[in-house]
Amino acid sequence: xxxxxxxxxxxxxxxxxxxxxxxxxxxxxxxxxxxxxxxxxxxxxxxxxxxxxxxxxxxxxxxxxxxxxxxxxxxxxxxxxxxxxxxxxxxxxxxxxxxxxxxxxxxxxxxxxxxxxxxxxxxxxxxxxxxxxxxxxxxxxxxxxxxxxxxxxxxxxxxxxxxxxxxxxxxxxxxxxxxxxxxxxxxxxxxxxxxxxxxxxxxxxxxxxxxxxxxxxxxxxxxxxxxxxxxxxxxxxxxxxxxxxxxxxxxxxxxxxxxxxxxxxxxxxxxxxxxxxxxxxxxxxxxxxxxxxxxxxxxxxxxxxxxxxxxxxxxxxxxxxxxxxxxxxxxxxxxxxxxxxxxxxxxxxxxxxxx
Amino acid sequence: xxxxxxxxxxxxxxxxxxxxxxxxxxxxxxxxxxxxxxxxxxxxxxxxxxxxxxxxxxxxxxxxxxxxxxxxxxxxxxxxxxxxxxxxxxxxxxxxxxxxxxxxxxxxxxxxxxxxxxxxxxxxxxxxxxxxxxxxxxxxxxxxxxxxxxxxxxxxxxxxxxxxxxxxxxxxxxxxxxxxxxxxxxxxxxxxxxxxxxxxxxxxxxxxxxxxxxxxxxxxxxxxxxxxxxxxxxxxxxxxxxxxxxxxxxxxxxxxxxxxxxxxxxxxxxxxxxxxxxxxxxxxxxxxxxxxxxxxxxxxxxxxxxxxxxxxxxxxxxxxxxxxxxxxxxxxxxxxxxxxxxxxxxxxxxxxxxx
Numbered sequence: 002x003x004x005x006x007x008x009x010x011x012x013x014x015x016x017x018x019x020x021x022x023x024x025x026x027x028x029x030x031x032x033x034x035x036x037x038x039x040x041x042x043x044x045x046x047x048x049x050x051x052x053x054x055x056x057x058x059x060x061x062x063x064x065x066x067x068x069x070x071x072x073x074x075x076x077x078x079x080x081x082x083x084x085x086x087x088x089x090x091x092x093x094x095x096x097x098x099x100x101x102x103x104x105x106x107x108x109x110x111x112x113x114x115x116x117x118x119x120x121x122x123x124x125x126x127x128x129x130x131x132x133x134x135x136x137x138x139x140x141x142x143x144x145x146x147x148x149x150x151x152x153x154x155x156x157x158x159x160x161x162x163x164x165x166x167x168x169x170x171x172x173x174x175x176x177x178x179x180x181x182x183x184x185x186x187x188x189x190x191x192x193x194x195x196x197x198x199x200x201x202x203x204x205x206x207x208x209x210x211x212x213x214x215x216x217x218x219x220x221x222x223x224x225x226x227x228x229x230x231x232x233x234x235x236x237x238x239x240x241x242x243x244x245x246x247x248x249x250x251x252x253x254x255x256x257x258x259x260x261x262x263x264x265x266x267x268x269x270x271x272x273x274x275x276x277x278x279x280x281x282x283x284x285x286x287x288x289x290x291x292x293x294x295x296x297x298x299x300x301x302x303x304x305x306x307x308x309x310x311x312x313x314x315x316x317x318x319x320x321x322x323x324x325x326x327x328x329x330x331x332x333x334x335x336x337x338x339x340x341x342x343x344x345x346x347x348x349x350x351x352x353x354x355x356x
Numbered sequence: 357x358x359x360x361x362x363x364x365x366x367x368x369x370x371x372x373x374x375x376x377x378x379x380x381x382x383x384x385x386x387x388x389x390x391x392x393x394x395x396x397x398x399x400x401x402x403x404x405x406x407x408x409x410x411x412x413x414x415x416x417x418x419x420x421x422x423x424x425x426x427x428x429x430x431x432x433x434x435x436x437x438x439x440x441x442x443x444x445x446x447x448x449x450x451x452x453x454x455x456x457x458x459x460x461x462x463x464x465x466x467x468x469x470x471x472x473x474x475x476x477x478x479x480x481x482x483x484x485x486x487x488x489x490x491x492x493x494x495x496x497x498x499x500x501x502x503x504x505x506x507x508x509x510x511x512x513x514x515x516x517x518x519x520x521x522x523x524x525x526x527x528x529x530x531x532x533x534x535x536x537x538x539x540x541x542x543x544x545x546x547x548x549x550x551x552x553x554x555x556x557x558x559x560x561x562x563x564x565x566x567x568x569x570x571x572x573x574x575x576x577x578x579x580x581x582x583x584x585x586x587x588x589x590x591x592x593x594x595x596x597x598x599x600x601x602x603x604x605x606x607x608x609x610x611x612x613x614x615x616x617x618x619x620x621x622x623x624x625x626x627x628x629x630x631x632x633x634x635x636x637x638x639x640x641x642x643x644x645x646x647x648x649x650x651x652x653x654x655x656x657x658x659x660x661x662x663x664x665x666x667x668x669x670x671x672x673x674x675x676x677x678x679x680x681x682x683x684x685x686x687x688x689x690x691x692x693x694x695x696x697x698x699x700x701x702x703x704x705x706x707x708x709x710x711x
Contacts, residue, residue: 158524161516169513176535180528 002207003043004112004122009034011213016100016108017305018212018227019205019322021294023277024104024131025067025184026307029074034109036077037116044112045121046206047097052123054195056096059084060127061114062107064135064152064174065184066253067276068246068309070106076155079186080114086151086159087191099123099197101138101189103205104131104277105307110186122206127190129202129325130294132337133252133276135174136167139200140190142332150174151188154181179251202325216303223303224318231322234351236281236288237265238300238318244311252276257297257311259319270319272297274308279342281319289321289351290339292328296320321351357562358398359467359477364389366568371455371463372660373567373582374560374677376649378632379459379486380422380539381662384429389464391432392471399467400476401561402452407478409550411451414439415482416469417462419490419507419529420539422631423601423608423664425461431510434541435469441506441514442546454478454552456493456544458560459486459632460662465541477561482545484557484680485649487692488607488631490529491522494555495545497687505529506543509536534606557680571658578658579673586677589706591636591643592620593655593673599666607631612652612666614674625674627652629663634697636674644676644706645694647683651675676706 004012013027038044052058061083063070084095098115100107103126115122127138135147147170152160160177164170170189178185212230220226227233239259246255254275261268271282278295281288289295297306300316327333329350335341338348359367368382393399407413416438418425439450453470455462458481470477482493490502502525507515515532519525525544533540567585575581582588594614601610609630616623626637633650636643644650652661655671682688684705690696693703 156520156524158520158528159516159518160528161514163514165511165513169511173513173515173532173535176531177528180531 002046004038004046005043006035006038008210009038009109009112011210011217012206013109013213014216014304015209015212016103017105017307018216018296018298019209019294020104020131020305020307021277021296022274022306022308023067023133024102024108025063025070025106026310027105027109029071030106030110030113033075033077034112034116037113041116044115046124047121049123049125049194049198049201049203052097052194054193056194057087057091057093058097058099058123058192058194058197059087059095059188060099060101060190061111061188062101063110063184064187065178065251066248067105067307068248068253069183071309073182073184074155075110075186077113078157079153081117082153082157082159083151083186083188084118086161087188090149095120097121097123097194100126102126102128102131103209107131108209124206125201125203126205127200127202129205131277135171135189137337138190139202139327140192141167141336142327143200145190145192145196145200147190149191152177152185154185175251183248183251202327219303224298224320227303234321234355236319236321237268237270238262239265239268239270241311241313241315241317244313246309253309255308259317262316272319275342276308278308280339280344287346288354290344290348291342292324292333292337292348293351294322294324323350323352357401359393359401360398361390361393363565364393364464364467366565366572367561368464368568369571369659370564370567371458372460372662373571373651373653374564374649375459375486375660376632376651377629377661377663378422378488379457379463380418380425380461381665382460382464384426385461385465385468388430388432389467389471392468396471399470401479402476404478404480404549404553404556404558407452407549409548411549412442412446412448413452413454413478413547413549413552414442414450414543415454415456415545416466416543417456418465418539419542420533420606421603421608422460422662423603424538426664428537428539429510430465430541432468433512434508435472437508437512437514438506438541438543439473441516442543445504450475452476452478452549455481457481457483457486458564462486463564479561480556480558481560482555482557484560486632490526490544492692493545494557494682495547496522496691497682498555500545500547500551500555502545504546507532507540509540530606538603538606557682574658579653579675582658589676589710591674591676592623592625593617594620594623594625596666596668596670596672599668601664608664614672617671627674630697631663633663635694635699642701644709645699645703646697647679647688647692647703648706649677649679678705678707
């Protein structure tokens with residue numbers, strides 16, 4: 002498989018659905034990848050099993066508040082700077098690029114970086130969705146270090162972090178990204194393909210492309226079409242009647258109120274997010290929570306809506322997909338369950354809740 | 357010349373006087389250097405002219421709020437971590453250690469680092485005193501870059517910064533140091549001895565030792581003894597009657613009120629500081645300002661008092677020394693004159709003011 006100008010659009014649509022509202026608006030990343038493919042040709046997508054054990058892979062993407070990413074645009078060379086910094090550090094070439102999360106801009110920008118580097122893109126990521134913090138990547142669950150992390154910005158400044166643990170990495174990188182203006186590009190958890198095999202969530206790039214294809218196919222009920230690609234739980238449809246957002250400390254946090262429409266008339270949903278959607282509540286009770294993937298879909302097109310793109314008056318359907326299984330283990334829930342985000346309730350799978 | 361257990365005490369006393377209240381309390385640094393000299397022997401002090409043009413020198417010290425440095429103690433290995441990081445980066449060994457500022461802990465901690473590394477200490481620094489910010493080093497005036505800067509802490513975390521300019525370096529390193537708890541150790545403006553010759557302020561280590569010797573000699577009027585080593589302007593003596601200090605964003609800022617005693621009875625002095633003493637005012641008019649070196653001396657011992665050591669009731673004399681000449685050039689004043697610290701008046705040399 003390869004990513005060309007046609008399925009790039011599908012990837013962009015699909016990974017925004019799987020991002021759970023986060024990962025940043027894909028528009029800039031898609032334009033950047035489109036330009037890169039136009040210039041240097043399609044990007045091969047390879048399975049991690051096709052990589053040599055010692056091949057160095059480069060998990061990369063943008064870090065910071067999605068509200069900032071849509072205005073503070075990468076200059077296009079960040080991927081090269083990150084790659085060269087790692088190559089100098091490890092003394093050998095990077096062999097494959099990998100989106101560290103499957104979401105929004107972070108699903109497509111690595112395509113541009115792979116294209117310019119002449120490298121393949123791995124059909125895998127380290128979240129199987131998007132999450133806001135740096136210890137919320139699967140290698141963390143296996144005791145692997147996110148260091149050295151390389152941060153760079155559109156001014157071509159570089160910062161290399163070697164921290165004691167991944168919590169310190171999150172703290173130091175987050176504050177650095179905030180100092181840089183709220184978003185930056187980065188490489189994290191550098192490792193060999195051999196090391197990446199256990200933590201990697203595989204097939205996420207190709208699944209996102211299939212999801213995007215389904216959205217583009219549309220049909221009478223586009224959300225039903227989506228369910229052919231991934232099991233979707235429909236939580237309710239309605240209109241956005243209130244949206245609160247604030248950007249600080251390198252995150253965007255906020256909430257939205259959705260008033261039920263159609264069959265859901267009379268219901269009121271509350272969505273809360275930190276970059277990504279965290280919980281949907283009705284009458285104070287959770288309908289779905291992290292790590293399940295909560296996404297707002299445009300009622301008519303089934304396009305995913307990123308948290309910074311939620312607007313008053315949007316007609317949307319709130320859906321949820323089951324979390325990648327690694328996140329529902331005790332270790333996974335400790336890292337990304339509701340309590341990791343400050344909620345005082347436990348995770349119950351959205352499938353079980355709505356069975 | 358070499359630094360041994362005897363003149364280490366003089367260096368510590370002397371560089372605190374020249375620090376202008378900043379650079380951190382030398383106690384921890386002196387204990388650390390004492391232990392190092394005890395273990396591995398005295399540290400040779402060499403002139404920059406005795407170094408080869410291509411010899412890599414390591415300007416280093418602590419960065420952050422002096423109020424924090426007295427409690428957040430280095431573990432002793434930071435110098436090695438910084439040196440090894442630079443040696444990996446440049447691919448060759450460091451040949452000499454250099455205090456990046458002549459002040460407080462930063463005048464003596466590099467002695468410990470030089471001892472453990474088996475390297476000489478340069479008889480020079482990049483300030484000729486202490487200043488609070490990273491663009492306030494002489495190489496900045498010559499258009500030289502402070503990058504790559506290496507920051508490390510007592511947890512042995514390392515951060516490497518490559519920034520577009522030295523203002524960005526100050527911003528990013530400062531926020532990182534604040535995230536690390538308010539102080540950290542660092543290397544800045546790495547360069548060869550050949551490159552360091554123009555910006556270096558030379559002879560500052562040996563002058564500080566002579567100053568410390570004079571303080572230890574004391575005499576009837578210890579401050580008069582000091583004037584044999586460096587031209588001192590006596591601004592007034594009195595008692596500290598008020599002290600305000602707050603530590604935030606990696607700095608300590610504040611002010612002290614000194615009520616005149618003896619010949620200065622009836623006078624009231626206001627001292628303002630950001631890590632280092634910035635201005636002394638009387639009736640709203642400056643008596644002395646940066647970049648001249650303003651120091652509070654204990655009235656009886658002539659020991660320099662660091663800004664975090666100012667206490668209610670201390671009997672002190674406020675003195676000033678002329679700034680190293682490079683700081684009174686237009687470029688120097690733009691970087692460290694009163695206006696660089698937000699004051700709305702120009703620099704007038706303390707010698708001229710009190711002629």
